Amino acid sequence: MQYLIIIISSIFINNIVLAKFLGICPFLGVSKNTSTAVGMGAAVVFVMTLSTIMTYLVQHYILLPLGIAYMQTVTYILVIAFLVQVVEIILKKVSPDLYQALGVYLPLITTNCTILGVAILVIQNNFNLLQSVVFAVGNSVGFTLAIALFSTIREQLDNADLPEYMQGIPAALITASILSMAFMGFAGLV
Amino acid sequence: MEQPISLKDNFLKGVIKENPVFVLLLGCCPTLGVTSSAVNGLGMGAATAFVLVMSNLAIALVKNVIPDKVRIPAFIVIIAAFVTVVQLLMAAYTPALNEQLGLFIPLIVVNCIVLGRAEAFASRNTAGASMIDGLGMGVGFTFALLLLGTIRELLGNLSLFGYKLVEADGILIFVLAPGAFITLGFIIATMKWLKDRENKKSH
Numbered sequence: 001m002q003y004l005i006i007i008i009s010s011i012f013i014n015n016i017v018l019a020k021f022l023g024i025c026p027f028l029g030v031s032k033n034t035s036t037a038v039g040m041g042a043a044v045v046f047v048m049t050l051s052t053i054m055t056y057l058v059q060h061y062i063l064l065p066l067g068i069a070y071m072q073t074v075t076y077i078l079v080i081a082f083l084v085q086v087v088e089i090i091l092k093k094v095s096p097d098l099y100q101a102l103g104v105y106l107p108l109i110t111t112n113c114t115i116l117g118v119a120i121l122v123i124q125n126n127f128n129l130l131q132s133v134v135f136a137v138g139n140s141v142g143f144t145l146a147i148a149l150f151s152t153i154r155e156q157l158d159n160a161d162l163p164e165y166m167q168g169i170p171a172a173l174i175t176a177s178i179l180s181m182a183f184m185g186f187a188g189l190v
Numbered sequence: 191m192e193q194p195i196s197l198k199d200n201f202l203k204g205v206i207k208e209n210p211v212f213v214l215l216l217g218c219c220p221t222l223g224v225t226s227s228a229v230n231g232l233g234m235g236a237a238t239a240f241v242l243v244m245s246n247l248a249i250a251l252v253k254n255v256i257p258d259k260v261r262i263p264a265f266i267v268i269i270a271a272f273v274t275v276v277q278l279l280m281a282a283y284t285p286a287l288n289e290q291l292g293l294f295i296p297l298i299v300v301n302c303i304v305l306g307r308a309e310a311f312a313s314r315n316t317a318g319a320s321m322i323d324g325l326g327m328g329v330g331f332t333f334a335l336l337l338l339g340t341i342r343e344l345l346g347n348l349s350l351f352g353y354k355l356v357e358a359d360g361i362l363i364f365v366l367a368p369g370a371f372i373t374l375g376f377i378i379a380t381m382k383w384l385k386d387r388e389n390k391k392s393h
Contacts, residue, residue: 073296
């Protein structure tokens with residue numbers, strides 16, 4: 001039950017993009033068509049789950065025993081950058097198909113603030129390992145849902161007749177605003 | 191050879207012509223996330239500006255020592271070090287603001303402006319010019335956050351820097367998540383319009 005609550009609240013109520021404002025750059029940058037948006041989302045699910053496990057272990061078995069928790073930011077970003085590289089190399093070798101699908105998005109993920117953000121939130125919320133994994137999966141699925149929904153709307157937006165200065169980013173931002181309002185309707189669900 | 195630009199132009203380009211938020215659209219997460227009030231916007235802007243100036247300076251100084259291949263990881267470590275400094279300073283001296291900004295302080299590491307300026311400017315210019323560039327970008331970013339924060343606080347809360355102007359309820363949606371998106375959308379549209387008008391005038 002507790003895990004179900006974490007999942008629902010991280011996907012719908014506290015959606016990482018639309019309520020917590022993390023990962024806005026890829027949200028605006030790679031949402032021009034649905035297939036790239038879904039690809040990006042899948043890559044995020046993959047990397048976020050792995051990196052949250054890694055940073056959790058680093059925090060509890062290296063940083064805390066050594067009493068250097070203030071090195072959190074520096075270590076985490078290195079662990080994430082390292083992990084992204086390793087995932088890229090392994091995928092290339094083991095599953096060329098998956099690499100084809102996710103490859104181009106992987107380098108972009110290092111500077112995707114959702115990854116570092118979730119790694120830090122897990123520690124702030126005092127989750128245990130299983131809760132952390134569930135939280136990471138929930139948030140990354142939330143990210144995928146938001147970006148996929150948004151991209152379907154943006155595809156339609158291209159055909160809309162908009163005032164000259166509203167075209168492009170301003171219209172996208174206002175669409176995001178309305179989407180975010182829709183997600184506010186989930187508040188109070190849990 | 192590129193024409194060396196004057197100090198003033200180097201500083202001003204970050205504030206206006208290449209404003210990181212309104213023109214380059216970098217660093218959107220903190221821009222939207224913390225600007226529910228003017229004070230938060232100002233605090234976040236100042237913290238980012240500090241990191242920008244210091245990391246630009248440090249990177250410009252060590253750029254010849256770093257091998258080209260490991261350039262990006264090296265830059266990230268330098269930036270992360272300065273972010274940690276800011277984090278510890280804010281926790282010690284401005285605990286209330288630190289609480290408000292929360293997660294967004296460590297996330298300055300992955301703010302695209304900082305790494306973007308390191309790569310695009312500091313890695314190929316002198317230390318002095320890089321500091322000025324960092325300062326200009328920092329001021330531009332702070333200005334953008336302050337503007338967004340002020341508008342949202344005014345509309346959403348009818349207050350300015352925490353002082354209530356009118357004793358009434360504001361339009362609550364502006365301090366919530368949707369308000370951030372909609373305000374930024376309209377600001378960017380206005381910027382486009384202003385720029386276009388200027389271009390037409392000069393022709």
